[in-house]
Amino acid sequence: MPPRSATDPAPSSLREQSAAEEYRPDPKRWSALSVTLVVGFMSLLDVSIVSVALPSLQRDLAATPATVQWVVSGYALTFGLMLVPAGRLGDAFGRRRLFLIGLAGFVLASAAAGAAPSVAWLVAARLVQGLAAGCLAPQNSALIQQLFRGGERGRAFGLFGATVGISTAVGPVVGGAILGLADGPGGWRWLFYVNVPIGVVAFLLALRLLPRGGGGGRGRIDVVGVLLLGAGALAVLFPLVQAESGGLSRLWWLFLVGAVLVAAFVAWERRVVAHDGQPVFDPRLVTQTRGYGIGAALGTVYFVGFSGIWLVFALFFQTGLGYTPLQSGLAVTPFALGSASAAVVAGRLVERYGRRLTVLGLAGVVVGLTAAAVVLLLVPPSAAGWAIAPALLVGGIGGGFVISPNITMTLRDVPVAMAGSAGGGLQTAQRFGAAIGTAALPGLFHLVLSATGEDYPAAAAAGLAVSVVGALAALALGVVDLRRNRAEDAADAGDVADDGSPVPDERHGPDGVHTHGHAWHG
Incomplete structure (x- = not known):
């Protein structure tokens, strides 16, 4: 069969798309994954790493609090806006091409941010940096879909989930460490300059290791x-x-x-x-692809608490207890360590246990964060940093069993030709959840602080309570999906003829892709 041209019509059904996806293992796939994960870590880290430097930024650039806040929020805004369009562009024009364009833009914008002579320049550079990061993010998950299958894909998504979890949790630690090493006026500039050498090396490696092609061959936008x-x-x-x-x-x-x-x-x-x-985003991904819609919803509600809680901890430890940014970051390190180790293990287990891992992980998050809230209310503030560590470790281990298995379960039945837009849609949902959490939880913290006469433990406990509610909502969705998967698998097990041969089932494509009983007819 001759290759499809950019002007050919799209396949009319998911079966046709799946049949067209012939998988040949790339011998460089694990090296390529390492490069994309380093870049993904760098771009996600920049969501939170700058928050610890806002006071020195405001002082050095003579900026107002509202203006300097755009250094953080502007990046998050353009990051979220770019995800779905960039995913579709990667599907259409090639994921390697979009990854390299995004990485080049990210490095140049990082250099411009580090050299910013004014806050207006810095905000503009951060907006461009966010666009570039949004261009990179969906290519990460799409390249995993493209390069891996079966158990290898689960392990790859486990590493990807660990990267997402660690980068979100350790941003304040890394930011505090860099500021400690680059002390003095202008030390905050190294938060951006550090991306330049890492990005240049990653760009050269990506040129060599990332597979060419990989787009859907459909150039219409x-x-x-x-x-x-x-x-x-x-x-x-x-x-x-x-x-x-x-x-x-x-x-x-x-x-x-x-x-x-x-x-x-x-x-x-x-x-x-x-x-x-x-x-740009096919609605049948939500309505007809097994696990995609509920997985995206689960990720959204989980990220409400997962992203917002770090700002609550930063406010509690730095404003309430007088910790330095580095000390504040180190206080929440047990969560990051637990999340990282559990995510790697979860990637190896997801093919066997599936959604059960997510349910187990969310239960761990609920137990860990609830225990953390109780500890903050009961122990003296001077001992809070140490006393909270075991609870955060439990919550982190639970969190490691949430992100990477959910990514795998959400994207596993998506056709590779649509992996970019599907990954962009999932990450957009997570960005929406993160935006809600980072707005709501600090707001609640300050509200409780005012109402209680600056009772910092009570304010932090209130923020943790909202995170627990978000985890409980995600847990409910996980249980619903688990029960539905069991019912569908039981029904599939009965689809055999008298001689034991499988009965053709419209719910599955030739590669086992499940479409909820519907073919994707255009």
């Missing part, structure tokens, strides 16, 4: 869909990233605008699919 999704995401995210400067009270109406735009985006994408077009 749904411009209307990109604009609707971008505008809708901007309307929802903007009040959240402006929360600390009163964005929620001033800009609440943007949530309504965002809801209308997202609804229009969904209607448009359905229309594109109905006319055999190429949507």
Whole structure:
């Protein structure tokens, strides 16, 4: 069969897409994964690493608190906006190409941020840096889909999940360490400069190791869909990233605008699919791909607490107890260590235990964070840093069994040709959850602090309680998905003829891809 051209129509069903995906193991796949994980760690670390440097940034650049906050929130905003379009571009034009473009942009923007002569320059560089990071992120998960199968894919996603968990948790530690080494005026610039040599080396290695091709060979881009999704995401995210400067009270109406735009985006994408077009995000990923919709929802509610809790801990330890940024980061290191080690183990077990790992992990998170809240309320503040460590370790081990198995279970039945947009959609959902958490939990912390006359343990415990609620909501979704998977697997086990041969089942493509009883007809 001749290769498909960019102008050929897309396959009309998931079976046709799966049949077209012939897998040949790349001998350089583990080396390529190492490069993408280093880059992924670097880009995700930049979400939180800068937060510890905001006081020195504000002083050195003579900036207002509201302006300097954009150094953090601007990066998070453009990061989230770019994920789905970049995933689709990678599917259409090649993941290697998009990865290299994003990495080059990230390195250049990091250098510009480090050399910024003014806060306006720095904010602009951070906006570009966020766009580049959003371009990189979906290529990471898509390349795993492309390069690995079976148990190897689970192990690869385990490493990817460990990278996500560690980078989120250790940002304050790394930031505090860099500021400690680069003490004095302008020391914050090294938070950005450190990306440059790492990024240059990674770029050279990626040129050599990443596989060529890998795109879907479909070069049409749904411009209307990109604009609707971008505008809708901007309307929802903007009040959240402006929360600390009163964005929620001033800009609440943007949530309504965002809801209308997202609804229009969904209607448009359905229309594109109905006319055999190429949507920026195919809604059938949610409605017809086993595990994708509920996995994305689980990731969203989990990240509400998982992302926001680090700001609560930073406020508690630094403002309440007078810790330095490095000491504050070290106090929460047990969670990062537990999460990292458990994520690697979970990657090896996910093919065998599936969604059960996520359920077990979420139960561990609930127990660990609940215990942490109780410890903060009962022990003297001077002993809180040590006393909370065992509870955080338990919560971290649980967290390690959540992120990487959920990524694997959410993306495992996605056609490789759509891996970029699917990964971008999943990470966008997580970014929305993170934006909500980073706005809501510190806000609740300050609210309880004011109501209790600066009772810092009570304020921190309230933030932890919200994280526990988010984990419980994710746990409920995990249990629902586990029960549904068991029911479907039991039904599949009965699909045999009298002679023991399998009965053809529309729910499965030729590679075992499950589509909930529906073929993907355009």
